[in-house]
Amino acid sequence: MESEYLDIDQFKAMTVSENVTAHDLSFLHANVRSLRKNFDAFELTLGSLDFPFPIIGMSETWHTDATVGAYELHGYASVHRMRKERRGGGVSLFISQRLCFKERTDLTLATDNVDSLFVEINHAKKPVVVGLIYRPPDGDRQQFIHDLSIALHSMRAEKKSCILMGDFNTDMMANDDQGASNALLDTMYSHAFFPLITKLTRVDDNRGSATLLDNIFSNE
Secondary structure (H helix, E strand, O other): OOOOOOOHHHHHHHHHHOOOOOOOOOEEEEEOOOHHHHHHHHHHHHHHHOOOOOEEEEEOOOOOOOOOOOOOOOOEEEEEEOOOOOOOOOEEEEEEOOOEEEEOHHHOOOOOOOEEEEEEEEEOOEEEEEEEEEOOOOOOHHHHHHHHHHHHHHHHHHOOEEEEEEEOOOOOOOOOOOOHHHHHHHHHHHOOOEEOOOOOOEEEOOOOEEEOOEEEEEOO
């Protein structure tokens, strides 16, 4: 299934035509590059969409102990993972207060330079595991794929539905990225996870480049 590009009006029309409601599990991910700097802009964008996504993931929040409780979304519970020994990175999940969930720390990726969060949500009496992952550009690719494979194996053994989203900093459209995209896709496919985003997600007009870096994978 091909993903689509939608502007705000097209998105609103789609939710109406396909009868998508807040009771359906839907996901939004954004690389915010400092929640402190971009929180107001993100809230405005979220308000313009006029759709209460049940689950919102943010990567590169750049949270510290001083800021982690200062930027919350009304109507959502939140879970955060911050870096302790260096700046940047960080991931946050915002989960609708209508949903019951628990954090799955046992699935956290072990690599020091990968930020990740996993939660298990009870939805319509069916547990769904949601993972949020950010791998910085200088992160060890092989170690990342190795640790991710261990987590995927654990999730597959539980036979639960799972959604993974985030910024893996691997261009999924590239065939010459030192084999990184192929290795990551092979790992995902081997555990029955398939990409839901199939179009380029970042366009840099100054560099004349376009890449698919933001990812959502599902095993459904």
